[in-house]
Amino acid sequence: MPPDASYSFSKLIVHDLEKMAAFYRDVYGLHAVNRVRGQNIGGEEIDEIMVSADPNAEYGSLVLLKYLGRGPSPSGELILGFTTDDLPALLERVRAAGGGVHAPIKEIPEMKLRVAFATDPEGHLAELVQMLP
Structure with missing residues (x-):
């Protein structure tokens, strides 16, 4: 069922x-x-x-x-996930909009992807993934 x-x-x-x-x-x-x-x-x-x-x-x-x-809440309670075809360009948009890079781009060949972590202006974490061919 x-x-x-x-x-x-x-x-x-x-x-x-x-x-x-x-x-x-x-x-x-x-x-x-x-x-x-x-x-x-x-x-x-x-x-x-x-x-x-x-x-x-x-x-x-x-x-x-x-x-x-309420005042500001602590960040870290949730990690959002986004996929993209252009990880460097997405990280640049994050920076330009007031966010930051929490962990730089890392390739994981066995999973056929690249991943980075970014924060929004309040510190909330997002995992950014680009699939590799």
Whole structure:
């Protein structure tokens, strides 16, 4: 019997919601497709932006969430994964948009890929993968 639930989305807790939405748009091409304001989780008010690679999507598989009554959260609670055809160019976009390189490009020939790790402006980690021919 198949499970009655399937993976749908992840939420990344951020502090500067607008800045982070712009970063993920500029670097990874993710479009803001929906926004939720005035709701709460366990009594804490939130503001969130849903982002998707498809600009016409109703919902996003990544949700940027800000708790309005909290300060910045520590990073490291989640590692996002992105694939690309041009890893050096993607890392340059990360730097240009205010992010950083956490670990430089490393080739893993046995897996036929190159990998690097980057951070967004708030320090959240992303694993960036380029498949090799």
